[in-house]
Amino acid sequence: MPNTISGFSKLTKSEKIEWLLDSYFTEKDNARTLVESYWNSDEKLQKLHDEFIENTITNYYLPLGVAPNFLINDTFYAIPMAIEESSVVAAASKASKFWLERGGFKAKVISTEKIGQVHFTYKGDFNKLKAFFKHVKPKLISDTASMTKSMERRGGGILNIKLRNKSEDLPNYYQLHATFETMDAMGANFINTCLEQFATTFKSEALQFEDFNDEEKHLSIVMSILSNFVPNCLVRAEVSCKIEDLKSKDIPNPEEFAQKFKQAIDIAKIEPYRAVTHNKGIMNGIDAVVLATGNDFRAVEAGVHAYAAKDGKYTSLTHCSIENGNFKFWIEIPLALGTVGGLTSIHPLVKFALQMLQKPTAKDLMKIVAVAGLAQNFGAVKSLTTTGIQEGHMKMHLMNILNQFEATDIEKSELIKHFKTNVVSHSSVVDAIENLRK
Ligand code: MEV
Numbered sequence: 001m002p003n004t005i006s007g008f009s010k011l012t013k014s015e016k017i018e019w020l021l022d023s024y025f026t027e028k029d030n031a032r033t034l035v036e037s038y039w040n041s042d043e044k045l046q047k048l049h050d051e052f053i054e055n056t057i058t059n060y061y062l063p064l065g066v067a068p069n070f071l072i073n074d075t076f077y078a079i080p081m082a083i084e085e086s087s088v089v090a091a092a093s094k095a096s097k098f099w100l101e102r103g104g105f106k107a108k109v110i111s112t113e114k115i116g117q118v119h120f121t122y123k124g125d126f127n128k129l130k131a132f133f134k135h136v137k138p139k140l141i142s143d144t145a146s147m148t149k150s151m152e153r154r155g156g157g158i159l160n161i162k163l164r165n166k167s168e169d170l171p172n173y174y175q176l177h178a179t180f181e182t183m184d185a186m187g188a189n190f191i192n193t194c195l196e197q198f199a200t201t202f203k204s205e206a207l208q209f210e211d212f213n214d215e216e217k218h219l220s221i222v223m224s225i226l227s228n229f230v231p232n233c234l235v236r237a238e239v240s241c242k243i244e245d246l247k248s249k250d251i252p253n254p255e256e257f258a259q260k261f262k263q264a265i266d267i268a269k270i271e272p273y274r275a276v277t278h279n280k281g282i283m284n285g286i287d288a289v290v291l292a293t294g295n296d297f298r299a300v301e302a303g304v305h306a307y308a309a310k311d312g313k314y315t316s317l318t319h320c321s322i323e324n325g326n327f328k329f330w331i332e333i334p335l336a337l338g339t340v341g342g343l344t345s346i347h348p349l350v351k352f353a354l355q356m357l358q359k360p361t362a363k364d365l366m367k368i369v370a371v372a373g374l375a376q377n378f379g380a381v382k383s384l385t386t387t388g389i390q391e392g393h394m395k396m397h398l399m400n401i402l403n404q405f406e407a408t409d410i411e412k413s414e415l416i417k418h419f420k421t422n423v424v425s426h427s428s429v430v431d432a433i434e435n436l437r438k
Contacts, residue, residue, distance in 0.1 A: 009055055017057050048346065064292060064349060066356070067092035071104025072237075072371050079372055080353035081288035086396035088284045091379035092372060098248065102241040105374065107367035113159060113232040114336055116191040118176040118199045118224045124216035126165055129174065132212065133163040136205045140176075143201045144194045151190055156181040158194060176202065179232075184362040186295060186338030188226055195224035228299045229306045230334040237370035238330035239378070246327060250386060258327045260385045261320060265329075268316035275316050278377070279308055282317055282331065285376030289369045293357070294343030294350030300335060307334045318377050331374040335366045394424035401429045411436055 003023050008016065017035055021028040038058040040046040050056040067089050068078040079096075081089050099105060122129055140161055148157045159179040166173045176198055180191050199221045207217050246254035268278035283301060290297045308317050318331045339362050343350050354360065357368060383389050398419055402412050415432055422428065 013050065013057060016055060020057070045348070048348075052343075052347075062291070064353070065089035065288075067096055067372070067375075069093070069100050070096040070368075070371060070375070071100050072107055072367060074104070075358075077358070077368060078356055079289055079368060080292035080356050081285075081372070082292040083284065083288035085284060086400060087393050088288060088376065090396060091383075091392070092285055092288075092375050095375035095379040095382075098378075099239050099375070102239070102245055105237055105239055105371045107235065107237040107371055109363045109366050110234040110236055110332070111232045112181060112363065114180045114182055114187050114191060114226065114230055115232075116178050116180065116195045116224070116226040118178075118195055118202065119222040120174055120176070120199075120202070120219055121172040121222060122174050122216065122219040123172050124213065126167070128211050128216060129165075129219075130163060132206060132209050133176075135209065136202060137161060139205060140198045140201050144197045147190070147193050147197060151182065151185075154183045156183040156185075156187075161198065182338075182362075184339045185341040186299075186336055186362075188296070188299075189341070191226040192224065195226070199224045228302045228336070230303050230336045231307055231310060233334050233336050233366075234332060235335055235366040235370045236330060236332045237367065237374045238328065239374065240326060240328040243322065243325055243327050250382070257382075257386070258322055261327075261329075261381055262322055264381045264385050265316060265318060265320040268318075270315075272314040275308065275314050278381075279305070279317050281380040282333075282373040282377045284380075285372035285374075286333075286335075286369055289372045290337070292350070292353045293337070293339070293365060293369075294347050294353070295337050295365075296342075300337070303334050303336060318374060329374070329378060331370055331377070333370055333373065335369055337362050337365045337369065339365050395419065398424050398429060401426060402433070405430070405433050407433060 005019060005023075008019070011019065017032060021031055025031040035058045038061065040049070040059065046059075049059055062082045062084055065081045065083070065088075066078050067081055070077040070079050079092065081092065083089065141158060144158065151157050157180070159181055161176055161178045164175040164177045166175060176195075178191075178195065178198065180187060180194070182190055203219070203221055206212060206219050209217065243254050243258045246257055251257045264278075268275045283304065286300065286304070287297045290300050304317065305314075308314055317333055318329065320330075321328045338344060339354060339360055344354060345351065357365070360368060380389065383392055398416065399412075402415060407415065411433065414436060415429070418432055419429070422432075
């Protein structure tokens with residue numbers, strides 16, 4: 001049974017599948033049928049998806065759901081969410097409705113600066129390096145002119161380049177630390193292209209810098225890459241209302257609710273074990289919208305969690321205050337997002353999602369995504385501090401268990417009715433299915 005192969009990428013899709021079936025599957029026909037059943041019958045569409053990555057064998061579906069009724073800065077949005085976890089879209093929809101009746105969400109972009117670095121080593125006099133940097137900086141910028149032209153036309157470009165001495169942390173280590181404005185693009189390609197040009201110019205100019213001795217001339221570029229830590233690409237979203245206005249079917253005692261809710265946020269501020277789960281709940285909302293809009297959720301995840309730990313201790317990304325009878329709940333997070341470039345103009349469902357959001361600018365999308373995170377966190381903390389999370393969670397999970405047992409539509413509707421008044425757990429659902437089938 002072979003389990004390694006060379007030249008895999010050169011095989012056709014069917015050959016790749018056959019190799020996998022021969023190597024790892026006993027029920028080959030079933031496995032083949034499964035993989036092929038996920039192919040799209042529209043060959044052009046399938047080819048488009050095949051070519052997003054290498055070695056594609058089929059498509060991997062995630063549900064695309066919608067959370068409607070989001071009022072953000074007085075505009076209504078139906079928010080697209082791509083996510084597998086039951087209860088996330090339902091919680092977002094519930095939170096949007098709750099705040100719709102209380103003035104909606106307010107959001108604003110605080111800053112939009114992106115960062116990239118050229119990491120290099122240099123053995124020599126730092127003052128000479130500083131002089132060289134001053135000398136070469138205009139050329140670093142002018143050598144990227146052809147790359148920055150169209151970005152500049154759109155209002156963006158290189159904001160600044162600084163030399164940073166990191167040699168106390170790591171011997172001989174220095175950086176060119178550059179900042180960028182990338183407008184509606186996430187900007188990864190633009191930034192990396194500029195950085196690689198900076199590196200080329202920096203290296204070749206160093207060889208000709210007269211004040212450098214031979215070793216100094218041969219400074220060495222280690223790598224050039226954008227940073228996904230974007231603490232100056234920040235957005236804030238907020239909800240607020242009078243405490244008494246929090247009263248609703250689920251919140252009979254708003255004063256008690258507000259105090260307990262704030263305690264939950266305060267706990268997440270000081271207790272990292274709680275903060276991580278608290279922020280995970282926020283990312284349930286954020287990632288789902290980031291994914292639906294064709295953005296890079298890994299970049300967002302990395303940047304957001306780094307931001308949560310920026311003061312040396314991992315803490316909550318949301319904040320709550322109770323002052324003069326007012327309840328305020330807000331989030332401040334870094335989000336490097338794009339609404340042009342990347343998948344945004346090629347993935348049909350991403351185009352559909354952006355259309356649903358009324359063709360947002362990157363700044364609009366930052367606000368929408370931050371609101372989705374805040375709404376999700378509101379829903380989670382509200383449940384946690386009132387009914388507990390399992391009630392809603394298991395109700396949504398019920399469908400997964402029913403599908404696992406291949407319940408028919410009639411069985412599903414019977415059992416959904418049954419579990420309106422009974423506690424859902426894996427075993428109680430299994431018992432109920434068995435009883436029904438007796
Ligand atoms: C589950 O996906 C997310 C929660 O655990 C978030 C939280 O605890 O705040 C419910």
